[in-house]
Structures are given as structure tokens and as C-alpha cells.
Amino acid sequence: MSWFSGLEAIVRTDVPLRDHTWYRLGGPARWFCQPRDERELARLLARLRDAGIAWRVLGGGANVIIRDEGFSGAVIRLASGAFEAIRFEPEGVVVAGAGADLPRLVRATLDHGLVGLEALAGIPGTVGGAVRMNAGGRYGEIGRFVRLVRVMERDGTLVDRSASEVGFAYRHSQLAGCVILAATLSLRPGDAEAARRRHRAIWMEKYGSQPALAARTSGCVFKNPPGAAAGRLLDQAGLKGTRIGGAEISRRHANFIEAHDDATAADVLHLITLAKERVRAATGIELEPEVEIW
Ligand SMILES: Cc1cc2nc3c(=O)[nH]c(=O)nc-3n(C[C@H](O)[C@H](O)[C@H](O)COP(=O)(O)OP(=O)(O)OC[C@H]3O[C@@H](n4cnc5c(N)ncnc54)[C@H](O)[C@@H]3O)c2cc1C
Incomplete structure (x- = not known):
């Protein structure tokens, strides 16, 4: 018997998360759960707890990067009318x-x-x-x-x-x-x-001043450090237009990374690491991601 027996109507397996994020990147969730009301959500959390399964809540997916290998736990989405x-x-x-x-x-x-x-x-x-x-x-x-x-x-x-x-x-x-x-x-x-x-x-x-709304981004990649604008630091480090694979630092706003058709999540993550290193080398400032990496 699976951990979600009786909850089949709201739990699906191996669901591609790319379809649920603005970046449209990354692998599947092992389980994808869409409870229809609070009672069902409580039942779901109890089952997940008993089975020892890690879970996360996904909203509109506008601030997350899903790794290419996906997420091996359960993703919960509150998408019903309730x-x-x-x-x-x-x-x-x-x-x-x-x-x-x-x-x-x-x-x-x-x-x-x-x-x-x-x-x-x-x-x-x-x-x-x-x-x-x-x-x-x-x-x-x-x-x-x-x-x-x-x-x-x-x-x-x-x-x-x-x-x-x-x-x-x-x-x-x-x-x-x-x-x-x-x-x-x-x-x-x-x-x-x-x-x-x-x-x-x-x-x-x-x-x-930002990439078009239709572009595949997560909004600003980094938080502004105290007293400075992350976009300006990235721009001053000469990063606009820098590309790894299908991921590119926006030419319009350096704090946005755009994913092109051939991008993988790994491309975006490598570009984040490169951008952090360049800003650290130029200014000593450690940029902290605003986007969440799952
Ligand atoms: C084009 C673009 C422009 C943007 N501009 C801005 C901006 O100007 N300012 C700004 O602040 N952000 C901006 N963002 C980022 C994003 O829109 C915000 O962070 C937004 O609030 C994320 O909401 P979401 O529902 O998509 O959350 P998700 O990206 O799905 O999740 C973000 C976090 O919230 C958690 N979460 C979501 N729902 C729940 C829930 N019900 N219960 C518990 N945890 C939950 C997730 O687990 C995750 O930790 C932009 C993004 C894009 C793509």
C-alpha cells in the first residue's frame, strides 16, 4: 500500500515542475499534491509526516529554480477554489x-x-x-x-x-x-x-527597465545588500550579456537571468555562482540569492 492510498485524487507521481514555474526549467517532483480544502491538506500532511517524506509548498513558481534532477519529495500546491x-x-x-x-x-x-x-x-x-x-x-x-x-x-x-x-x-x-x-x-x-x-x-x-514579462526569469536573482543595489554591482562587474549555455544575464537589467530555449537549470545555477564570484572579487560584497533553489 502506498503512503497516499485513499488520496489518489490529489496526489500524482513524477510531475514535471517546469510546467509550474516561470523559468520553465528543472525536473519532476516525486509527488505532486493538490489538496482541495483544509481537511484534505491536514490529512496529506499527516501522511507525509508518517511516511517521513520532505515537502515544500509551491505558489506561482515565480521565485524558484527547480534543479534539473527535480525534487525527490512532495510538492504541495494550493490551486483549488477553496x-x-x-x-x-x-x-x-x-x-x-x-x-x-x-x-x-x-x-x-x-x-x-x-x-x-x-x-x-x-x-x-x-x-x-x-x-x-x-x-x-x-x-x-x-x-x-x-x-x-x-x-x-x-x-x-x-x-x-x-x-x-x-x-x-x-x-x-x-x-x-x-x-x-x-x-x-x-x-x-x-x-x-x-x-x-x-x-x-x-x-x-x-x-x-526589466526584461519583458514573457521572458523566462524569476525576477531579481539577488537581494540588494545593505546600502547598495545588486543590479548596479552586477552591471559594474561587467556581467550584462554574460552567457553560460542557454542562460544569460539580462542586457536590460543585470539582476535578471534569462533562460533561453536551450537552457538548463544547471546553466542558470552556474551563472549565479559566476556572478557572485565576480562581484565578490570586485567589491568584497557577498551577494545573497533572492530566488529559491530547490
Ligand atoms: C517577471 C518577474 C518579476 C518579479 N518582480 C518582483 C518584484 O518586483 N518584487 C518581488 O518581491 N518579487 C518579484 N518577483 C519574484 C516573485 O514574483 C515573488 O517572490 C512572488 O511573491 C513569488 O510568489 P509565488 O507564488 O510565485 O511563490 P513561489 O515562487 O512559488 O514560492 C516562493 C516561496 O514561497 C513559498 N510559498 C509559496 N506559497 C506558499 C504557501 N501557500 N505556504 C507556504 N509557503 C509558500 C515557497 O515554498 C517558496 O519558499 C518577480 C518575479 C518575476 C518572474
Whole structure:
């Protein structure tokens, strides 16, 4: 009997993860699990625990590189309607399921006359991924708006964590090791038309200086070190246009690595190592990846 007997409807084996990431690179997940609600998720986590299987949660796959050999554990994805709902409550409170598309949430809040999230224009992925990464940029981060994060712990317990418990910092939260189920955000009513114009302006600014949205990237590869911009350090190290196999450091923005048709995950990883070494040699600064490598 397999560890997932009775859960066959939601567990598949050897599923290519390239189909679920923006890089479209890398190998399969040994198990790919799509629970349909919280009860099923709790059952799944219990089975994984009993079987001693490592697991990870995949959101929209906009910030991960999957190695060519794939992931030998279980990948959990919250892609059913139960995890994607967005609910509006009085006084600017919005409860968004972790599986909801972040750009959809941004548009929905503007449609409801609530402002703030337009600062997140042009950031792909899910609400769960955005909360985990504290996604954002120079105009703001999602953590600023989050009041509560509902999570399922590894043992299946449900917990509401306050923003201070979550410890949001630059591209960081203390949410590793649990499944984010939903976030409660607090927004304010405001001039939605002005916010829409701001949203458009931020979007245009980004995609005027970054690779096209259709390019295969993970956004910025490295975090900005204190007091410096990783993109500028990479540019000053002469890395724009550097290529290994099918992976190339963007000529538009040096903190993006684009995957071309013939790229492998190993090409991207080698280029990350090379870029780190060049910046370290030129400046002594140790760049830290923002992208997660699975
Ligand atoms: C073109 C492009 C532009 C980008 N621009 C920006 C930008 O301006 N600012 C920025 O911050 N990022 C940017 N990114 C990166 C990416 O969009 C963000 O990091 C985003 O928040 C990732 O969300 P995701 O759902 O795709 O998460 P994934 O990439 O799937 O996962 C990222 C992390 O979150 C975890 N995770 C996801 N969902 C859950 C969950 N439900 N429970 C627990 N853990 C979970 C994963 O395990 C992983 O650790 C960009 C990416 C691209 C491709």
C-alpha cells in the first residue's frame, strides 16, 4: 500500500515542475499534491509526516529554480477554489486565500475602492508566495498591509499569526516550514482612479527597465545588500550579456537571468555562482540569492 492510498485524487507521481514555474526549467517532483480544502491538506500532511517524506509548498513558481534532477519529495500546491477566494469585509479588511493570484488581488482591491496594493504592480505569483517572501519593491512591500496570516503547522494545527509574529523584513518572513492558508490585509478607502494611474506608472517603469514579462526569469536573482543595489554591482562587474549555455544575464537589467530555449537549470545555477564570484572579487560584497533553489 502506498503512503497516499485513499488520496489518489490529489496526489500524482513524477510531475514535471517546469510546467509550474516561470523559468520553465528543472525536473519532476516525486509527488505532486493538490489538496482541495483544509481537511484534505491536514490529512496529506499527516501522511507525509508518517511516511517521513520532505515537502515544500509551491505558489506561482515565480521565485524558484527547480534543479534539473527535480525534487525527490512532495510538492504541495494550493490551486483549488477553496484556497483562492478573496473576501471583502467592512473597514478595508480583505481576506485573501494563499492560492489567489497576487495581480488579481491587486486589481480586485482597486475595484473595491481600496488603495495601497497598487505598490505591488507587476509582481507575479500567489498571495502565499508574496507573504512568504514579503514581496515588494521601492514603492512598498506586502507585509506593510498584512494584519494576520493563517497557517497550517506541520502537525496540522491551524494558527493565526499576527504581523509582528511573522517578522516581515526585506524579502523575509518567519513562515518557513508551515503552509500559509490566507492573509488578512488592512487597506484604506481612497482615490481608486489615482491608485490605478500609480499602478500603471509603476508597471510601465518596471517593464521599461526589466526584461519583458514573457521572458523566462524569476525576477531579481539577488537581494540588494545593505546600502547598495545588486543590479548596479552586477552591471559594474561587467556581467550584462554574460552567457553560460542557454542562460544569460539580462542586457536590460543585470539582476535578471534569462533562460533561453536551450537552457538548463544547471546553466542558470552556474551563472549565479559566476556572478557572485565576480562581484565578490570586485567589491568584497557577498551577494545573497533572492530566488529559491530547490
Ligand atoms: C517577471 C518577474 C518579476 C518579479 N518582480 C518582483 C518584484 O518586483 N518584487 C518581488 O518581491 N518579487 C518579484 N518577483 C519574484 C516573485 O514574483 C515573488 O517572490 C512572488 O511573491 C513569488 O510568489 P509565488 O507564488 O510565485 O511563490 P513561489 O515562487 O512559488 O514560492 C516562493 C516561496 O514561497 C513559498 N510559498 C509559496 N506559497 C506558499 C504557501 N501557500 N505556504 C507556504 N509557503 C509558500 C515557497 O515554498 C517558496 O519558499 C518577480 C518575479 C518575476 C518572474
